[in-house]
Amino acid sequence: MIAIKRHPSWRDLNRLADGELDAEARGAALEHLASCTRCSGHVSLLNDLHEAGRDMRHPSPPKDLLDDILRDRAQGLRTILPAVPPSQRPPRRLLPAAAAVAVMASLAGLATLTLTSEAGAGASELTVDPALPLPGQEIRLAYRPGVELAGEAALRLRLRLRAPDSEPPRETLGAYDEVILQPDGNGLYVGSFQLPADFAYAVMAVEDLSGAHLDDRGGRLWDLRAHGDDDVPLPSALRQEFLVQQNRSWPEARDVLHEMTLLYPDMAEGWSMQLTYGEDTRLPAEAAVNLAGHREHFRRLERELEDAEPSADEVAAMVRYAAALPDQEALDHWLGRLESIAPAHRVVLSYRVAGVGPDPNDAARYLESLWSVEEYHTVPVCRAGYGAAVATGDAFLTREWATRCLPLADDHWFALDLALALVAHDETRERGIREIRTLVDHVSERPADERPLHFALDEARWESRVLKATLRIALGRQLLVSGEPVSAVFELDAADDLDLWLPDLYRMRLEALLSIGDERAARLDFHRLDADPVYPRESVDSLRRLLPSMTRLDRAEGRRQAESEMIRRVFLDQDPGRGLPPVQLFTSTGQSHALESLLYGRPTVLLIWDRRVFGSPDVVAEVIRASDLLEGGPGQVLWVTPEPDSESLQSFVRESGLDLPLYHDQGSELAIQLGDWGMRGYIVIDGAGRIRARTHSLMEAVRHLEVLRLGSRNTA
Amino acid sequence: MLSPIMHHRVGNRQVNVSENNPNPTLLSRLGRGDADALREVYERYADDVYRIALRLTGSSADAYDVTHDVFVGLPEAVQRYDPDRPFGPWLRGVAVRTAQMRLRSARRRREVALPNVTGLAVRSRQEAVVDRLTLEKALDELSPDLRSVVVLRELEGLSYQEIADLLGITKSAAAVRLHRARRRLKEILRGNR
Numbered sequence: 001m002i003a004i005k006r007h008p009s010w011r012d013l014n015r016l017a018d019g020e021l022d023a024e025a026r027g028a029a030l031e032h033l034a035s036c037t038r039c040s041g042h043v044s045l046l047n048d049l050h051e052a053g054r055d056m057r058h059p060s061p062p063k064d065l066l067d068d069i070l071r072d073r074a075q076g077l078r079t080i081l082p083a084v085p086p087s088q089r090p091p092r093r094l095l096p097a098a099a100a101v102a103v104m105a106s107l108a109g110l111a112t113l114t115l116t117s118e119a120g121a122g123a124s125e126l127t128v129d130p131a132l133p134l135p136g137q138e139i140r141l142a143y144r145p146g147v148e149l150a151g152e153a154a155l156r157l158r159l160r161l162r163a164p165d166s167e168p169p170r171e172t173l174g175a176y177d178e179v180i181l182q183p184d185g186n187g188l189y190v191g192s193f194q195l196p197a198d199f200a201y202a203v204m205a206v207e208d209l210s211g212a213h214l215d216d217r218g219g220r221l222w223d224l225r226a227h228g229d230d231d232v233p234l235p236s237a238l239r240q241e242f243l244v245q246q247n248r249s250w251p252e253a254r255d256v257l258h259e260m261t262l263l264y265p266d267m268a269e270g271w272s273m274q275l276t277y278g279e280d281t282r283l284p285a286e287a288a289v290n291l292a293g294h295r296e297h298f299r300r301l302e303r304e305l306e307d308a309e310p311s312a313d314e315v316a317a318m319v320r321y322a323a324a325l326p327d328q329e330a331l332d333h334w335l336g337r338l339e340s341i342a343p344a345h346r347v348v349l350s351y352r353v354a355g356v357g358p359d360p361n362d363a364a365r366y367l368e369s370l371w372s373v374e375e376y377h378t379v380p381v382c383r384a385g386y387g388a389a390v391a392t393g394d395a396f397l398t399r400e401w402a403t404r405c406l407p408l409a410d411d412h413w414f415a416l417d418l419a420l421a422l423v424a425h426d427e428t429r430e431r432g433i434r435e436i437r438t439l440v441d442h443v444s445e446r447p448a449d450e451r452p453l454h455f456a457l458d459e460a461r462w463e464s465r466v467l468k469a470t471l472r473i474a475l476g477r478q479l480l481v482s483g484e485p486v487s488a489v490f491e492l493d494a495a496d497d498l499d500l501w502l503p504d505l506y507r508m509r510l511e512a513l514l515s516i517g518d519e520r521a522a523r524l525d526f527h528r529l530d531a532d533p534v535y536p537r538e539s540v541d542s543l544r545r546l547l548p549s550m551t552r553l554d555r556a557e558g559r560r561q562a563e564s565e566m567i568r569r570v571f572l573d574q575d576p577g578r579g580l581p582p583v584q585l586f587t588s589t590g591q592s593h594a595l596e597s598l599l600y601g602r603p604t605v606l607l608i609w610d611r612r613v614f615g616s617p618d619v620v621a622e623v624i625r626a627s628d629l630l631e632g633g634p635g636q637v638l639w640v641t642p643e644p645d646s647e648s649l650q651s652f653v654r655e656s657g658l659d660l661p662l663y664h665d666q667g668s669e670l671a672i673q674l675g676d677w678g679m680r681g682y683i684v685i686d687g688a689g690r691i692r693a694r695t696h697s698l699m700e701a702v703r704h705l706e707v708l709r710l711g712s713r714n715t716a
Numbered sequence: 717m718l719s720p721i722m723h724h725r726v727g728n729r730q731v732n733v734s735e736n737n738p739n740p741t742l743l744s745r746l747g748r749g750d751a752d753a754l755r756e757v758y759e760r761y762a763d764d765v766y767r768i769a770l771r772l773t774g775s776s777a778d779a780y781d782v783t784h785d786v787f788v789g790l791p792e793a794v795q796r797y798d799p800d801r802p803f804g805p806w807l808r809g810v811a812v813r814t815a816q817m818r819l820r821s822a823r824r825r826r827e828v829a830l831p832n833v834t835g836l837a838v839r840s841r842q843e844a845v846v847d848r849l850t851l852e853k854a855l856d857e858l859s860p861d862l863r864s865v866v867v868l869r870e871l872e873g874l875s876y877q878e879i880a881d882l883l884g885i886t887k888s889a890a891a892v893r894l895h896r897a898r899r900r901l902k903e904i905l906r907g908n909r
Contacts, residue, residue, distance in 0.1 A: 010899065011895060014898060045902055049851065049870055050870060052850070059767060060762075061765075062780060065766075065780060065783060065784060066759075066762070066787075069784055069787045070755065072788055073754070078792060079786075079788045079789035080792070081786060081790070081792075081810050081813075082810065082814060083813075486891055490892070513889070516888035517885060517888070518885055518886070518893070521892065521896075
C-alpha cells in the first residue's frame, strides 16, 4: 500500500488565499498548513502579494498631461483606440473525448530517458561464496571494482531478494536490501549477509555510497540462485529467475526454461512455459516441430497427476500447458481442478477474466463472489476484479472495484488506473484527484533506496520527474475529457513545470485553452508542436486553422522561441556524451565492421532491436516512420540485432518493408557494452561519434537527433 | 423628469449605471469633440487610467503615453460605447488594451527606475516575503497577458469576471492566466531570494 501524505494543490492554495475554498476544504487545508512549512510558505507568499498590491499608492498623472492632450487634439491629432470586446462565452469543445484518449494513449509509451555512467562490465568481478547456496545460509561477497568504483572508501551492494511465491517484477515500489562492502587491502571489497529461509533468487548491483556511480554489469546485474542439498537449483529459483529474465532478455529466459525441463522433466511448469514462450517469441516453426513431443509430455504428466495430490502451482502449470497446446477439454478439466483447490490463484483469475467466454459479466460475478470472502482481498483478485468490471462497461461496478482496490494498489500504474476511474465521474472526482496527487507526492518523496537496481541516483531522479509528469498528464487528460478544462490546464501546467519536452501535453493543453476561449495562451503550445520535429505535420496544419488571429510573423517568432526551449529541455542535464565502444558488428555475409566505421560521421540512431521479441506491426511501423522522418537529412537509422542471419529474418525484412542497414551483434556484445542488454533501446550518436542519449522510445530518439542538428545550426 | 435608473451586472455586483456614469449630455458633448467635456471626463477618470497604465507598463513614460492616447482618442471611441454599460469599467478596459498593445508592439523595458516611477511608500512589514518593490520588479518579468491579470486582480481588486470582461476573455481563461501568473511570480520571487 502506498503511504498517504498529501499537500494541497497550488490551485487549492490559491483558492484558500482568495477565500474561495468551501468550509470543509478550508478546514482541511488550514489543518495541513499548521504542520507543513512548505505549503504555509506558499500561502504566505500569496498573502504577501495581496498585501503588496494593497500597499501601492495611487499615483496621479503629471499635471501637464491634460494640457498636452487638449493641445494635440486642437492641432488635429487623433488616435484609434482598441475596442473592448464583449464578454466571451466558452466555445464548444474542439475535440471529442476519444481524440483526447488517443492523445493519452501515446503517452503510455512515454519513455524514460536514461543517462549512462560507464559500461561497467569487464573489469569488475563479484565472487559469491558459497556459489551454490541453500536458503538461510550466510553469503560472503568479494567484489573487485572496475575503474569507476576503484578507490572508494566503501561500496554498497544493493540486492532484490525473491521468495518462491514472489509476483512477477513490475515497476513497483521497491523493497531492496543492501550490504556495505569494505576494502580488504588487496583491491577487493568484502561483506556478508544472511539469506532468508524462503530465499529463491536474487539480483544484485554495486554502487558507491552516494549512489552516483553504478556497476550493474552492463545492465545484466549479478544474480544468485537458491540450491538444494544436491547442489541443484531449486525449481522456485528457476521460476523466479525466469520471471525476472523474461522482461530483460529473451535468450536468457529461454535458457532458464531449458534448464528447468532438463533438471525437472516431471514438472509441467518448465514444459508449459517453454511451449508458451516459444509461441510468444515468434518461433512458431520451432514450436510446431516440438508440438508432438509436448502433447506426449502432457499426456504422461496427466496420467501421473490424475490420482496424486498435486500442489496448486503444479495444477496451474497444467492449465497453462493445456492452454498452450491448445487442448480446450484438458484446459477446462485442469482449470476446474485448480479452482476447487485455489479459487483465487493467479492462473484462475487470469482465465476467469480473459478466457471465460464472451460475457464479461460471468467473470465479474465470479470475482464479486471471491471478494465476499475477506481472505481473497488480495492484489491479484483486485486486478482481476477491476479488469472484469471495466470489461463489463458498468461504471458503477468499475468505481466500486476502484474504491475497494485503491488501498491495496501496489504500484503506481495500477493506482493511477483506479484513481482515473474515480476522476471520470462527478461524484467520485475529488477523491480520484486526491489519490493521484498523493501518488505525485509519493513519487516526489520516494526514498533513494526504492529505485531499481540498474538506476544510479541521477537516473532515478530523472525517472521520478518523468513519472510525476506522466501522472499529472494522465489526470489532466481525464479532467479534460470530463469537461473540466480549467482544472486540466492547472494539472498540465504543473507537469510542464518539470521542464521536460512533452508534445502530448502541449496538444492536450492547447485543446483545453481553446475550449475556454484563450487563443493567445494556446498559441504557445501550438508553437511548441510546430517546432517539434517528430509531431505529425498534418496535425500541426489542422491546429493552425484553430488559431485564426495568429499572423505569419507571430508563428515564425513563436516557433523560433519554442525551438530554443526544446533544445534546452531535450538536452537538460545531458553530458557531452561518451565515445563508442570498440565493438565489431557483422553483415549477413559474415563481414565484420567496427561500429565507428559504419557511421560515416553521420548523426545516427542506433536501433538495438530483436524483432523476435519486439516484432509487432506497431513497432515495425514506428521504425519505418523514423526512417522516413530522417530521409533526405543528414541523420540515419542503423539496425543492430542479436539475432543471427536466417531465412526467417530475411523474409521478415522483405515482408515488413524495412529498408535499413542491418548488422548482427554477436553475443549481444554491443548491447552489453552500452548497458542496454536484453532491452529494446535506441542510442543517439552525434556526427562526432559521441553517444548523446539513450532512450526506449524511437520517436524520442529521432527528436534528439533533430534537436542535435538544430542545436549545432543555432550554434553555427 | 428624472432619468430612468439603469442597472447593469458586472461580475457578481449589480451596478447602478445612472449613479456612476457621466450624464448622457456630457458623453454626447464628448462625442462631438467638445474640449470642456473632455476636460471634465479627464478630471474624473484620468487617475484610474494613468494608474492602470502605469501598473501594466511599469514605465511612467509609457503610462503617460497610454493616458495621452486614450484621452486624445476618447471623443471618437466614445461613439462605440454602449450607454447601457457602466462607463468607468469600459474606459478602464480601453486603457488596459491600449497598454497591452503598447507593451506587445514595443516590447521594451521600463525606462525609469521603479521607486521614482511609482513613488511608493516604504513598507513597514519587514518580515514579509514580498514587498511592493519586489512585486513591482517581479511583475516586470511577466508577459503582458500575465501581468495584466495580476495587476487587475491584486492591485485593482477586480473579480475574475470583471477581469474577463475587461480583457475580453472568458472567466475560465482569466482564472487560468491568474493561476499561471502567480506560479511564475513564485518562481521569480524564489529566484530573487
